[in-house]
Amino acid sequence: MKHTRLQSVIFAAAMLAATSLSASADSWKVKDAAGKTIEIADTSKIVTIGGAVTEIVYALGFGDRVVAVDITSMYPASVKSLPSIGYMRALSPEGVLALAPTLVLAIEGSGPPDAVEVLSRASVPFALVPEGFDEQSVLKKVRFIAQALGVPEKGEAMAKQIAEDFAALNAMRAKISKRRSAVFVLAVGNGSPTVAGEHTAAEGIFHLAGVDNAIKGINGYKPATPEATLAAQPEAVITMLERNHGLEAEVMFALPAFVGTPAARDKRLISVPSYYLSFGPRTAHAANKLATQIYPELSLPQLPPRPWTAAEPAAAR
Known part of the structure; x- marks a missing residue:
């Protein structure tokens, strides 16, 4: 019986992984967002899926080992020169495994489910990074990815600085005595906006910026009637820059x-x-900037710059 091309790619990836494991006795394990225990021994060729995942990998000094990214990964600018594996929710296992990676890090929610299942069954370590839209979720991502890369101490140091940024952000938010409401518009079709409701990244960044989500009683991103948005009486409308x-x-x-x-x-x-909604290492700075735009009259202080908020993070080793 002939192997399909995908089966051949998986077999080749398995042989590569076996060679890598035999070449090094050192390995470590992490439990990913799906509850699976992943054994990792080689971080020389990494595929990152999800903007926040890519940013954190670069911030931890492993950017020179990234061999491909998805299209939501746009920072730092150098990732634009890397091969693209497409959209994080429309992955092709064949395309990912053809790159012969030694580690695949994908944000939770990547898909489709059958593609994730194929990747998780391949011999190449495939780890789902936990997703979430609050301060603790950002810190959890940093620590998890650092553990997956075998540098937990770097993750703790980075998480400590990010936690300090969130503490400063919380102090800044306390200066907002009268909160404004806003609506996040994902798209506009036929004059009807698709808006962000509850349990969304948009609502998460609103909360961090000291802004109320004007849209209530809707979960996720859904079209809203003119009556619903008028009744919400938003004081600001937020849109995605990249969607133009x-x-x-x-x-x-x-x-x-x-x-x-x-x-x-x-x-x-x-x-x-778009990084305002990715909940990566720049999240506190994103919320800080959004707050200054929503409340310009308050002259809110800016957060101090960090290595990962620069135009191009340094390759730390």
């Missing part, structure tokens, strides 16, 4: 969903980069 809606404030606030809202009155339309 092409809608200026005058156009956005002429939509039936936003006419007559405080956001339209003040023309408060803010476009943010």
Whole structure:
């Protein structure tokens, strides 16, 4: 019976993994977001899936070992020159394994499920990084990835600095006496916006920035009726910069969903980069910047720069 091309790729990956394991007696184990115990022995060729995962791997000094990324990975800028494995929710196991990686780190929620199942059964270590949209989730990602890379002490040092940033952010948020509400618009189709409800990354970054989510009673990202958004009376509208809606404030606030809202009155339309929703190492700084945009009159202090907030993180060893 002939092997399929995918089976051949998996077999080749297994042989590569076996060679790597035989060449080194050192290995370590991590328990990933799926509850599986993953044994890792070689971090020389890493595939990262998820913007936050890629940022953390680079921040920990392993950027020169990354051989491919997904399209949500856009920072640091050098990742744009790497091979792309496509969208994190539409993975091709064949495409990933053809790169002969020694480790695959993927954010929880990557898919489709059957692709994740194939990758998890391959001999190449495949670890799902825990996802979440709050301060503790960011720290958990950093620590998990550092453990997966075999440098837990670097992860603790990085987590300590990020925790300090969140502490400063919390102190800044305490200065906001009257919170404003906002709505995050993921897309606009036929004049109807798709908005972020509860249990979303958008709501998470709003909370960190001291902003209330104007949309209540909706889970996830869903289309909203003009009546629902008008009733919410948002004081700001937030959109994704990379999606390039092409809608200026005058156009956005002429939509039936936003006419007559405080956001339209003040023309408060803010476009943010996608990393604001990835909950990676720059999250505290993202929330800080969003707060200064929502509350410009408060002159809120900025957080100090970190190596991973620079244009290109240094390759620490």
